[in-house]
Amino acid sequence: MLTENLGVNSAGHLTIGGVDTVNLAKEYGTPLYVMDEDLLRANCRKFKKSIDDYYDGEGLVCYASKVFCCRAVCKIAIEEKIGLDVASEGELYTAISVGFPMDKICFHGNNKTDDELTLALSHGVGHIIVDNITELERLDRIARKIHKKANIMFRVKPGIDAHTHSFIQTGQIDSKFGLALETGEAFEAVKTAISLENVNLKGLHCHIGSQIFEIEPFELAAKVMLEFIAKIKNELGFEIRELDLGGGFGIKYLEEHNPPEYDEYMKRVSVVVNRECKALGINRPFILIEPGRSIAGPAGITLYTAGAVKTIPNIRTYVSVNGGMTDNPRYILYQAEYEALVANKANEEKTERVTLAGKCCESGDLIGENMPIQKVEPGDIIAVLATGAYNYSMSSNYNRVPKPPVVMVKGGKTRVAVKRETLEDIIRNDVV
Ligand SMILES: *Cc1c(COP(=O)(O)O)cnc(C)c1O
Numbered sequence: 001m002l003t004e005n006l007g008v009n010s011a012g013h014l015t016i017g018g019v020d021t022v023n024l025a026k027e028y029g030t031p032l033y034v035m036d037e038d039l040l041r042a043n044c045r046k047f048k049k050s051i052d053d054y055y056d057g058e059g060l061v062c063y064a065s066k067v068f069c070c071r072a073v074c075k076i077a078i079e080e081k082i083g084l085d086v087a088s089e090g091e092l093y094t095a096i097s098v099g100f101p102m103d104k105i106c107f108h109g110n111n112k113t114d115d116e117l118t119l120a121l122s123h124g125v126g127h128i129i130v131d132n133i134t135e136l137e138r139l140d141r142i143a144r145k146i147h148k149k150a151n152i153m154f155r156v157k158p159g160i161d162a163h164t165h166s167f168i169q170t171g172q173i174d175s176k177f178g179l180a181l182e183t184g185e186a187f188e189a190v191k192t193a194i195s196l197e198n199v200n201l202k203g204l205h206c207h208i209g210s211q212i213f214e215i216e217p218f219e220l221a222a223k224v225m226l227e228f229i230a231k232i233k234n235e236l237g238f239e240i241r242e243l244d245l246g247g248g249f250g251i252k253y254l255e256e257h258n259p260p261e262y263d264e265y266m267k268r269v270s271v272v273v274n275r276e277c278k279a280l281g282i283n284r285p286f287i288l289i290e291p292g293r294s295i296a297g298p299a300g301i302t303l304y305t306a307g308a309v310k311t312i313p314n315i316r317t318y319v320s321v322n323g324g325m326t327d328n329p330r331y332i333l334y335q336a337e338y339e340a341l342v343a344n345k346a347n348e349e350k351t352e353r354v355t356l357a358g359k360c361c362e363s364g365d366l367i368g369e370n371m372p373i374q375k376v377e378p379g380d381i382i383a384v385l386a387t388g389a390y391n392y393s394m395s396s397n398y399n400r401v402p403k404p405p406v407v408m409v410k411g412g413k414t415r416v417a418v419k420r421e422t423l424e425d426i427i428r429n430d431v432v
Pocket residue numbers: 064066067085108207209210211246247248249290291292293294
């Protein structure tokens with residue numbers, strides 16, 4: 001199986017965290033998001049442990065909540081003693097609603113509104129990641145008005161493109177996020193921040209991409225950022241005390257994917273951090289990391305019920321499911337690939353190749369093409385694997401399809417973390 005928490009029971013049914021998925025589909029209906037809370041928590045602990053092991057505990061894991069955000073997961077993050085990345089009022093509000101410790105929150109975004117900055121400041125968010133000079137000046141103004149001091153980091157573009165296999169200075173300067181290093185833009189922003197009264201510049205942040213399988217770009221990013229910290233110290237006499245190295249660790253979506261262990265990323269980057277700090281003569285900053293997909297992705301699956309099976313001779317077989325781009329828009333967005341199987345025939349061979357289609361009025365509404373799977377009949381339960389990240393959080397109500405619920409599995413027991421939307425929810429905000 002794709003992840004170690006999945007199995008097959010004596011009935012030949014797929015299990016997640018030891019729980020029969022066919023029973024889950026019966027009890028809660030489909031489509032259904034299932035999250036293995038034990039694996040989610042284990043992933044939080046893995047990252048937390050690596051901070052303890054490699055940085056003497058002088059760091060913080062901030063779960064990037066955009067990958068899967070709801071009150072239950074924010075509560076889990078509190079219990080696991082990790083921090084949280086938020087990138088909107090909605091995500092921040094969700095965290096506030098469960099009493100999240102605000103000093104452990106990083107607030108991101110390339111165009112935060114005045115309302116968002118005010119909400120963050122008034123609740124004392126510990127790290128506001130400032131994206132640009134306009135935002136810096138706006139934040140300073142708002143902070144002055146409400147008599148607060150903003151604790152900030154700058155988002156820096158380290159000039160590393162992790163997706164081209166050439167890890168050096170490339171077109172990465174062409175990004176809507178952050179301040180460029182090589183043009184001097186980031187350095188100017190640091191100078192301005194130091195001069196402003198209502199901001200407290202604590203750190204620098206970078207995030208080089210997502211679903212990255214190589215470790216070198218992370219090592220290189222850490223090196224570039226530490227060199228910048230040394231330059232700031234040497235030329236401005238100012239000490240940057242925090243370094244946020246972002247997220248982006250790759251996960252296994254397909255059997256043939258072979259990402260490094262989380263610990264391997266952390267270990268190798270820590271070697272660079274410790275070595276460079278010594279070589280550059282700077283104190284090692286407090287290290288933040290922001291894993292998202294790597295915490296939630298492998299922990300989730302989606303269950304559907306198969307409807308029509310339509311074979312077009314010599315072309316392909318379409319299997320339609322009772323969900324689609326509304327609960328998983330990642331295929332239509334960027335042809336993301338997933339593994340699927342028939343949950344009630346999990347012990348049978350995958351003898352077919354099919355296109356899993358959604359039920360929306362878009363030809364591109366697919367879960368995947370050419371997917372190996374067992375022979376599918378109408379009424380079968382289809383499981384799509386590793387959907388814990390960027391699925392529920394990216395879901396929509398296109399075609400006025402209600403969003404599926406999220407059920408958490410923990411220690412063999414289940415609970416609803418997000419209720420299924422009802423038709424009443426669909427018309428809730430309509431005015432006639
Ligand atoms: C999306 C994002 C992350 C998490 O990325 P993953 O690839 O899901 O680990 C971390 N930090 C920032 C700033 C992000 O935008």
